[in-house]
Amino acid sequence: MAVGWVLHTGVLIDDWAVDGHYPLFGLRETLSFLAWALVAGYAIVLYHYRAQAVGAFAMPLVSILTFVALLTSQDPTATAAAFSTTWLFPIHTTLLVFAYAAFFIVFMASVMYLVQERELKLKTFSAFFHRLPSLSTVNEIATHSAAIGLTLLTLGLVAGMFWSWSLHGKMWRNDPKEIFAVLTWALYFGLAMYRSTANWRGRRAAWLGVLGFVLVLCTFLAAPLFGSYHVFGLALM
Amino acid sequence: MSIILIGVNHKTAPVEVRERLAFDDATCAAGLRNLVDGQVVREGLIVSTCNRVEILSATANDEIDLGAGRVTQFLDTSGNLPPGFLKDHLYRHTDEEAVRHLFRVASSLDSMVVGEPQVLGQVRHAYSLAVEAGTAGRILNRLVHHTFRVAKRVRNETGIAASAVSISYMAVELGKKIFHSLKGSTVMLIGAGEMAELSAKHLVNAGASRVLIANRTEAAARHLANEIGAATTVPFDQLDEHLHEADLVICSTGAPDYVLTEAHVRKAIRRRRKRPFCLIDISVPRNIDPSAGKVPNVFLFDIDDLEHVISSNIREREREAERAELIVQSEVMQFQQTLRLMDIGPSIGALREKFQDVARAEFAKQRKRLGPLTKEQEAAVESLLMSTVNKISHPLLNQMRRFSGASNADAASAQNDQFDLEE
Numbered sequence: 001m002a003v004g005w006v007l008h009t010g011v012l013i014d015d016w017a018v019d020g021h022y023p024l025f026g027l028r029e030t031l032s033f034l035a036w037a038l039v040a041g042y043a044i045v046l047y048h049y050r051a052q053a054v055g056a057f058a059m060p061l062v063s064i065l066t067f068v069a070l071l072t073s074q075d076p077t078a079t080a081a082a083f084s085t086t087w088l089f090p091i092h093t094t095l096l097v098f099a100y101a102a103f104f105i106v107f108m109a110s111v112m113y114l115v116q117e118r119e120l121k122l123k124t125f126s127a128f129f130h131r132l133p134s135l136s137t138v139n140e141i142a143t144h145s146a147a148i149g150l151t152l153l154t155l156g157l158v159a160g161m162f163w164s165w166s167l168h169g170k171m172w173r174n175d176p177k178e179i180f181a182v183l184t185w186a187l188y189f190g191l192a193m194y195r196s197t198a199n200w201r202g203r204r205a206a207w208l209g210v211l212g213f214v215l216v217l218c219t220f221l222a223a224p225l226f227g228s229y230h231v232f233g234l235a236l237m
Numbered sequence: 238m239s240i241i242l243i244g245v246n247h248k249t250a251p252v253e254v255r256e257r258l259a260f261d262d263a264t265c266a267a268g269l270r271n272l273v274d275g276q277v278v279r280e281g282l283i284v285s286t287c288n289r290v291e292i293l294s295a296t297a298n299d300e301i302d303l304g305a306g307r308v309t310q311f312l313d314t315s316g317n318l319p320p321g322f323l324k325d326h327l328y329r330h331t332d333e334e335a336v337r338h339l340f341r342v343a344s345s346l347d348s349m350v351v352g353e354p355q356v357l358g359q360v361r362h363a364y365s366l367a368v369e370a371g372t373a374g375r376i377l378n379r380l381v382h383h384t385f386r387v388a389k390r391v392r393n394e395t396g397i398a399a400s401a402v403s404i405s406y407m408a409v410e411l412g413k414k415i416f417h418s419l420k421g422s423t424v425m426l427i428g429a430g431e432m433a434e435l436s437a438k439h440l441v442n443a444g445a446s447r448v449l450i451a452n453r454t455e456a457a458a459r460h461l462a463n464e465i466g467a468a469t470t471v472p473f474d475q476l477d478e479h480l481h482e483a484d485l486v487i488c489s490t491g492a493p494d495y496v497l498t499e500a501h502v503r504k505a506i507r508r509r510r511k512r513p514f515c516l517i518d519i520s521v522p523r524n525i526d527p528s529a530g531k532v533p534n535v536f537l538f539d540i541d542d543l544e545h546v547i548s549s550n551i552r553e554r555e556r557e558a559e560r561a562e563l564i565v566q567s568e569v570m571q572f573q574q575t576l577r578l579m580d581i582g583p584s585i586g587a588l589r590e591k592f593q594d595v596a597r598a599e600f601a602k603q604r605k606r607l608g609p610l611t612k613e614q615e616a617a618v619e620s621l622l623m624s625t626v627n628k629i630s631h632p633l634l635n636q637m638r639r640f641s642g643a644s645n646a647d648a649a650s651a652q653n654d655q656f657d658l659e660e
Contacts, residue, residue, distance in 0.1 A: 120414070121530070123542040125549065130399040134417035135513065198511040202534045 008036050030097065031069035035062045037101040045105060045141060053132045054141075057108040088163035095156030102149030103188070103216045109142035110209030117203055139202070142209050143195050150188045157181060180219035187212045238279070238376050238580065239301050242335035243308045243327055244291030247349055250326035257316040260285040262366060264315070269370040272311045277303050280374040282367040282381070284342070286359045288349055293339060295376040298580075301331055336380065336572050340565045343384045344391040345398070352397040352554045357388045379575060387568045394564060397557040400550035405435035407543050408517055409443045412485050415513050415536060420444035425483035427451050427476065427497075428490035429461040432519055436487050437465050449483060451476045453490065477501055481508035485515045488524045495526045502529040519543070578638075585634050592630050596622045 042058045112132050119125050120135075132138070164170060172178065191208045195201050245255055260268055265283050272294070273281040280295040292312065296304030309327065313320055330338045341347045343360045364381045367373040373381065392398055401410040412419045424445045426433045429452040437448055448468035452458035455470065462468035471479050480486070480501060490496055497516070502525075506514055516537040518525040523539055530537030538546075600622055610618070 116414070120411075120536045123538060123546060125400075125546060129414075130396055130553075134413060135415045136417040201511065202513070204533075 004039070008032075008039070029069075030093070031065045033094075034097050034100060035065035035069065037097050038062050038065070038104060041098075041101040041105050041145075045145075049133060049137050049141060053112065054105070054108055057111070058104070061104070088159050088166065092156055092159040092163050095152050095159060099149045099152035099156055100216060100220065102145045102152060103213055105145040106142050106149060106209045107213035107216075109138040109145065110206040110213075112138045113142065113206040114203065114210070117206070139205075142206065146188055146191055146195065146209065146212075150185075150192050153181075153185055153188065157185060177219060180215060184212065184215040184219050187215055238295050238576075239298050239304075240293070240295055240332055240335045240376065240380065240576075241301060241305050241308065242291060242293050242330045242338050243305060243312070244284070244289060245323070245326045245328070246289035246291070246347065249328055254316075254323070254326055255287070255290060257318065258285075258290040258312060259287075260290065260315075265363075265366050266370045268311070268315055269367060269372045272308065273370075273372040274307075277307050280377045281372045282363055282377055284360055284363040286356065289342070289347075291342070293335070293377065293380075295374065305329055305331075333569060333573055337565060337569045339380065339384050340387045340568060341562075343388040344561055344565060345388075346391075346558055346561055346565065350402055351558050352402070354398055357385075360384065360388075375579070376576075379579070380572065383568070383572050383575070387565060390568070391561045391564055395557040395560045397554055397561050399557075400553055402547055402550050402554065404519060404540075404543050404547065405432060406439055407538075407546065408436040408485060408487055409439045411515055411517070411536070411538065412440065412443070412445075415515050416484060418444060419485075421446050422484040423447040423449065423482050425449040425451065425471075425480070425486045426461070427486065427488040427524070428492075428520065429457045430489040433487050433489045434461055434464060436517075437461075437468070440485065441465060441467060445485075447482075449479055451479070453492075477504070481505040483514075484512075486517065488516070488518045489520045490524050491520070492524055493522060494524075496524040497529060498526045499529045499532065502526075502532055502535055506532060506534060517543070581637060585637055588637075589627070589630060589634060592626045593623060596626045 038058055039062055042054060042062075045054050046052065113135060116129065116132055116135055116138070119129050133141075161172070164172075187208065191205060191212060194208065195205050245258060247255070260283055265285060269281050269283060272278055272292070277296055277300055278294045279297070282293045284291045284293070290312075292308050294304060294308055309323070310320075312318075312323060312327070316323075338347070339360075343357050345352050345354070345356050348356055360381075364373065364377075367377065401407045409419065412422065416422060419440060422440075422445045424437060424440050424447070426437055426448065429450060437445075441448065446467065448462075448465055449471050450458045450462050450465075450468055451471040451473050452461070453473050455472070458470040462470050476496070480497070481504070486497075488496060502514070502516070506512075511534055513534040513536065516525055516529065516535065518537065518539045521540060525537060525539075527537070527539070529535060597619075600619065607618070
């Protein structure tokens with residue numbers, strides 16, 4: 001895994017050097033970058049919590065992302081010029097991709113929490129049960145990742161607003177993606193507040209973590225589903 | 238060299254027989270020195286636990302029967318038993334079977350409770366006694382170290398020891414599942430029964446730093462507190478006041494009705510600022526109101542729940558044991574290769590030396606005809622001879638090594654460090 005990640009980092013840097021634009025542009029690069037960010041996030045979780053089981057969820061997704069990225073071909077250079085005018089755009093996208101990765105980790109930890117809580121309450125332990133990290137570990141992972149994700153999301157959205165402002169003079173354009181992003185933000189903000197008012201929030205917070213990720217998916221897929229102008233670089237401006 | 242393993246275990250011999258054969262540290266050391274004569278029995282090691290007495294020894298390939306006879310006789314005399322008495326109880330494994338048996342024992346596949354962790358420590362102790370007595374040599378050193386590796390692999394790669402199979406240990410397992418670590422946690426015992434005591438000891442071993450004991454009769458609580466060590470007593474009527482301090486509660490009083498109601502538990506969880514709470518009720522009739530288990534973040538287990546989990550854990554261990562057998566199987570094959578290599582190794586070395594001796598002898602015979610030579614010239618001629626001999630014999634020796642099955646990295650490195658054949 002470490003080897004793959006280092007190679008991936010190398011390819012991303014190489015891509016940057018060769019194409020002359022930041023390697024986060026268009027669907028293909030976004031997916032690839034997201035996979036890279038997920039592995040980085042997983043490595044941090046592994047290092048801090050020794051929670052290998054997280055990999056059982058993260059690695060298949062990383063494989064799918066990488067695979068889809070490979071299948072998606074495009075020629076981004078055509079539209080890249082429009083976006084490379086300001087440094088705010090890569091900051092906006094990078095922060096958000098990392099926020100997505102953090103929210104995915106919240107989602108995984110929440111699912112693990114819910115599965116185990118249910119098994120503990122019902123007193124029937126599946127074989128998988130013994131391999132999952134403890135309740136307190138997944139609870140902590142969810143809490144910390146949500147806080148990190150929220151910070152990144154806030155900064156990313158602010159960067160996006162300023163970028164939009166510098167380009168069009170408007171911060172807000174009532175775009176479906178923007179609306180979902182704000183909903184997502186509100187939900188995670190609520191989750192962070194909810195978690196911080198008690199020592200432990202357990203099941204409800206875990207459900208919020210799952211719901212939040214559904215919103216993240218809606219935001220991510222807003223363009224194809226609801227017709228947003230945020231089309232991963234193939235801008236309809 | 239051959240490996241012989243002879244012994245009895247809980248399946249082949251009743252406790253009356255096992256106890257007569259058992260060794261303690263002192264008798265074990267003396268016994269080993271007595272058994273290993275350096276002639277027939279070259280190396281020896283004694284594993285003596287409450288479930289087994291086994292003697293592992295190494296003999297020359299053609300002296301297996303002689304060695305086995307000597308070991309059996311040794312057991313007869315040390316147990317003070319008439320010859321033939323042990324015939325129906327002893328098992329005898331040689332070479333591959335002996336290796337497999339040892340691997341299985343150390344991996345806890347041959348234990349009464351499969352997956353129990355003590356046996357590896359016992360094998361480790363047996364080995365250190367043999368090292369002290371000087372009876373662990375080239376073969377047993379290799380074998381025992383390989384055994385430790387196998388046991389570690391089995392533990393890490395299978396779930397054979399992942400789940401608790403006793404009620405007293407379930408508390409530790411549940412605690413770890415909920416709190417990750419029991420370090421610094423507080424345990425409360427309601428009732429001072431034997432099961433509570435055993436569980437508390439496991440919990441303290443696992444890191445619990447504080448034990449609160451509430452019992453109707455204060456004296457029994459105090460007695461138990463002394464037994465456990467880091468424990469304080471709590472008056473039974475103030476139970477409610479201290480309940481929230483505990484992370485894990487074990488309830489085992491003889492009370493006819495509920496000692497903890499749902500209201501008690503709700504209050505405690507509020508005071509804990511929603512931190513989870515693990516309640517274990519091993520009393521019959523039950524002492525904790527089952528409806529307390531519905532409170533969020535409260536995990537309540539009664540005796541039936543525990544029994545149910547334990548029986549499913551046992552089934553789980555049995556499934557995992559099958560996977561462990563596969564690991565053992567592949568490791569036995571690997572060790573057999575190492576062993577073959579150790580046998581062929583010395584002969585390769587000896588052969589090479591023989592070739593070099595021939596070259597040196599020829600050089601000495603012809604030396605006169607070369608006339609006076611400087612030291613450097615003399616050294617140059619000798620190195621020329623040696624490298625020629627080595628180069629010519631190299632493919633042949635390699636062939637021998639290959640035939641002995643030196644295909645894996647472990648065996649190859651073993652051969653290199655032991656016989657210095659690296660060129």
